Amino acid sequence: MPNQPINLIDAHFQQSNLFKHLPVFDRIHYLxxxxxxxxxxxxxxxxxxxxxxxxxxxxxxxxxxxxxxxDLLGRCVQEAAARVQGKFIxxxxxxDIHAExxxxxxxxxxxxxxxxxxxxxxxxxxxxxxSSAYGILQKLIVEPWGKITFKTSVEVFKDTPSLFxxxxxxxxxxxxxxxxxxxxxxxxxxxxxxYNPNDQSxxxxxxxxxxxxxxxxxxxxxxxxxxxxxxxxxxTSGSVISKFS
Numbered sequence: 001m002p003n004q005p006i007n008l009i010d011a012h013f014q015q016s017n018l019f020k021h022l023p024v025f026d027r028i029h030y031l032x033x034x035x036x037x038x039x040x041x042x043x044x045x046x047x048x049x050x051x052x053x054x055x056x057x058x059x060x061x062x063x064x065x066x067x068x069x070x071d072l073l074g075r076c077v078q079e080a081a082a083r084v085q086g087k088f089i090x091x092x093x094x095x096d097i098h099a100e101x102x103x104x105x106x107x108x109x110x111x112x113x114x115x116x117x118x119x120x121x122x123x124x125x126x127x128x129x130x131s132s133a134y135g136i137l138q139k140l141i142v143e144p145w146g147k148i149t150f151k152t153s154v155e156v157f158k159d160t161p162s163l164f165x166x167x168x169x170x171x172x173x174x175x176x177x178x179x180x181x182x183x184x185x186x187x188x189x190x191x192x193x194x195y196n197p198n199d200q201s202x203x204x205x206x207x208x209x210x211x212x213x214x215x216x217x218x219x220x221x222x223x224x225x226x227x228x229x230x231x232x233x234x235x236t237s238g239s240v241i242s243k244f245s
Contacts, residue, residue, distance in 0.1 A: 005029035005042075006136065008093075011127045016094040016134050018054060018187055021232040021242040022225060025050075030093060030136060034174055037155040039093065043183065052183040053171045056094075057157045059190040066154050066189065069097045073133075076110035077150040083114035084146035086122070089138045091151045096132035097189060098229075104131055113137060113148070154189065161194050165205035168224065168235075172213045181220040185227065193228035206235050 008028040013019060019028070027044035034040045034053075041052040058066050077090050090113060109130045116126045116137050125138035137148075159166065171184045188194055196202055206224075213222060224235040232241040 005031065006125060006127050008127060008134075011129050011134070013093075013127075013134055017096040017099070017132055018056065018094040018134075018185070021227065022185065023183075023223075028052075030091075032091075033151075033153070035170070037153045038171065038174065039153050040174075045181075048181060050181045050183050051175055052185065053174060054153075054185040054187060055167060055171065056154045056187040056189060057167070057194070058154060058188070059192060059194060060156055060158045062190050062192070063156045065097055066156070069095065069100070070152055070154070072106050073109070073152075074150050076106045077113060077148050079107075080110040080113040080117070081146045081148040083111075084117040084148065085144060086117070086120075086142050086146060087140040088117060088120075088146075088148040089140065089151065090128070090135050090148050091138070092133065092135040092153065094132070094134045094153075098191075099132055104133075109133060117146075117148075157188075157190075157194055161196060161199065162201055164194050164202055165209055168206065168209050172209065172222075175222075182222040183225070184222060185225045188226070188228035190228065193230055195226045195228055195233075197233065210236055 008030060009025065013028055014024065023045060025043040025045045029042040031040040031042055037055060039054045041054065043050045043052045073092065112130050113128055116128050117139065120126060120139035122139050122141050125136050128135050128137050167186055168184065175182050210224060221236055226233050226235060231243040234241055
C-alpha cells in the first residue's frame with residue numbers, strides 16, 4: 001500500500017453501511033486484508049490512534065444474494081478493464097446489497113472506475129464512491145493493455161449460530177496484546193441475523209472471549225460491535241448503539 005493511505009473520512013466513508021452507527025472518527029485509513037476477508041483499518045479518534053478490524057458476513061443460506069451482487073460487480077470491473085491501460089487492483093470496501101437490489105446502475109459504476117483510472121500514476125490510489133459502493137482503486141504498473149484485479153470483503157458464514165463466537169476469536173487473535181485501543185466489528189448482511197441477544201449460550205461465549213482478551217489489554221478495553229438489520233450492539237459494555245425499526 002502507499003505510504004500515505006487515503007483518509008476515507010473525506011469521502012464520507014463514515015456513512016457507509018459498514019461504519020454507520022459506529023463511533024465518529026477524525027481519520028480512517030484502510031490498510032488491507034490481514035487474514036481472508038477481514039479488513040484492517042487505522043482510525044484516529046480524539047487524537048488517539050485505534051486499530052479497527054472489520055468482518056462482513058452473510059449466512060450460507062443467503063449467500064446467493066451476495067454471489068449475484070458480486071458477479072455483477074465483477075463484470076462491471078472487467079468491463080472497466082477494457083477501457084483502461086495498466087494493471088490495477090480494485091478493493092471493494094463496502095456495498096449495501098439490500099438497498100441496491102433494484103436501483104444500482106452497474107454500467108455507471110464501471111464507467112466511473114475507468115474514469116478514475118486515467119488520473120492515476122503507478123503506486124497511486126483513489127477512493128471510488130458510487131451510491132453505497134466504496135472501493136479503493138490502485139494502479140500498479142503502466143501497460144498498453146488493461147487489467148483490474150477485483151477484491152471483495154464478504155465472508156459466507158457456514159457454521160451454526162452457536163459458533164458465531166468463533167468470529168470474535170479470530171479477530172482478537174489478529175490483535176493480540178494491542179498497543180492502541182482496539183475496535184472490532186462484525187457486520188452481518190443476513191436477512192435473518194446470526195447474532196441473537198436472547199441466545200444465552202451465545203452471550204456466555206462472547207463474555208468469556210472478551211474477558212480473556214481483556215487480560216492482554218495493556219490500557220484500553222476493546223470495543224466489540226455487532227451490526228445487523230436489527231441494529232448495532234457493543235458487546236463489551238452491553239450497550240445498544242442503534243436499534244432499527
